[in-house]
Amino acid sequence: MVGLRGAGFIRGQGAVLTVILPLVLAGCGAKEAEQAQVRPVRVAPVTFKDAHAARSFTGTIVARTEVQAGFRVGGRIAARMVEVGDRVKPGQTLARLDPTDLELSLKAAEARLAQAEAQAVQTAADLKRYTPLLASGTVSQAQFDRVKAASDAAAAQKREASSTLSIARNQRAYGSLTLDQGGVITAVLADAGQMVGDGQTVLRIATDLGREVAIDVAEGDLARLSVGGTASVALWADGDIALAGTIREITPVADPASRTFRLRVTLPADAPDAVRLGMTARVSFPEADAAALALLPSSALFHQGDRPAVWVLAPSKDRVLLRPVEVAAFRPDGVAVKAGVKEGELVVTAGAHRLDANLPVRVWDGGLP
Template identity: 40%
Template sequence: MNAFMLRGSLLLAALSLLAACSKAAPPPEPLRPVLTTVLGASADSGSGIYSGEVRSRYETPLGFRIPGKIAARLVDAGALVKAGDVLARLDPADTALSAAAAEAQLELAVADNRRYRELRGKNFVSQAALDAKETTFKAALAQADLARNQSSYTVLRADQAGVVELVAAEVGQVVAAGQTVLRLARTDTLEVAVAIPETRMPEVRLLKSAEVSLWADEQARFKGVLRELSPVADALTRTYAARVSILNPDARVLLGMTANVKFLSDKTGATAKSRLSVPLTAIFQQEGKPALWIVGADQTVSLRPVAVAAYGETTATLDSGANAGERIVVAGVHKLSAGEKIKAVDQAAAQ
């Protein structure tokens, strides 16, 4: 019985060995696909592209110098006007009555002044009485001049050539003195109004030249120059208002268009140098210091420390640690380990 059981055990062991030998080896695990990109050199200021609106440097609110009821408006929004063109008129009835009353007072003062001069020549009145009439005459003359000026204030004229940007009052509306009726913008002083984040202020302060492109026409590109940079941040957006003048714009540039401004560094300056820009998602923090995953020729990754010159909204500008042409990982950097072999997927091709 023991011999029979021993032979059975040996038979089962042999069968198990044959089954193990005939079983196929498991397939190797597939390589992990990882999103990567190739580093390319860009200008130190090239990473800053800001969207803004085409505005005029001179946008003048126009209003009447006296209160009254608008009797006529001769232009609409978008109208091109020349200096001196009539834009609107007030009802002149009240100013006409004031002018007539002032003229009547002036005529009476002139007659009294003439008569008192004759009486003074005959020594019938005192010099004090004549001086009083002289003063009354001067006051009446000034009042008549003021009434005539106010009559002319019922006509609103363009003080410069431009385009009517805004109409803020209509015929029949009663307006106060100085209330905005129209807004006039000059078309020969076009510029782009942009907002600069506080993180970009140090580099923008050092730059002057820029390139302006239109969103409506990608082929339309113009040279620009930074004209104005606010020293105080907006209380709501915490950004700094800037104005970039467009040099030699053509008919494609219209007020209100969306434009992109790219600040350019001075290539002739001794301090200008080429730097690399990487997405923020590519930065891996190793012991509190920034690093990048570099993809080698054999598709293995290695971690390399880098120095970051500045952080932007979506990108970081490198000061050192990486070279143009190297491939880096731009997504999933926290899931990799040194020496791991991956399947590199180009970011541009994936999009």
């Protein structure tokens, strides 16, 4: 009887465990499911500053004007007097062509002019003799007209020969390559003994008309820049050199490959000699609008209907609040926000499209879950 009662007790205990154990397991599963719904979020603090003023652009020191120098006549280069890096003065001879053919052309033009002058003298004398004969009726009007036409033609040929001689003299002078502007030789594209055509580039010269910085800016930054605006220029090679520049030119059309606009920033005329062509420079522009902006990652932006918004971590640190914001500009490095968030607030920067106001969250510390 005792054994039977013991067995019954054990069976009763088993029945109780059978009922309680699923309830306990169900409670543990619910707790784990509740914990699994807490979503980690990555956040970043909001910091207002003059985001535009911090923008800088990298450019290259270039000459304001660069001349592609070549002979105005073709021929064989007899001598080249300059090398790359030489500084030249206005009117200095840079290269010279073989003058043989030019001298022969000049002598031929002189001979043609002498012949035309002699012909003009002869026909003028004939016309002078025929004039009184026409008045006396010794010669006919037709004979006089032929003599006069010959005299007029000879005078025209003389003028033509004189112009041809002037051209030949100019061409002989063109055998010496000179420039009206001084500068620095940046490239040599032809050497002595080489045949060149008229207008073919022989030397490339950066003139002394000034130095500039050429930079490329995105279309999002172009709206706040204009010709005549000021800029600050610093050299990468020498951080102690700081120059004030002025925007001289903005190309009206974007580059088809990079979709950027080329700007030319003029450097002051008294720039030190350390500012050399080809150096890398950093150009920054002061922002006229002093309104502070908060630069947020593009991944933080969320849209509430047709309005931009961001998720802000609540003071309790376990919920997020959807906050509409006013975007000042979309930039390559993020979104510039003008209003809607406060200094020091934590904004969700990853997974903004998977959040909900009722969803528990926790700040991700960077570790594994």
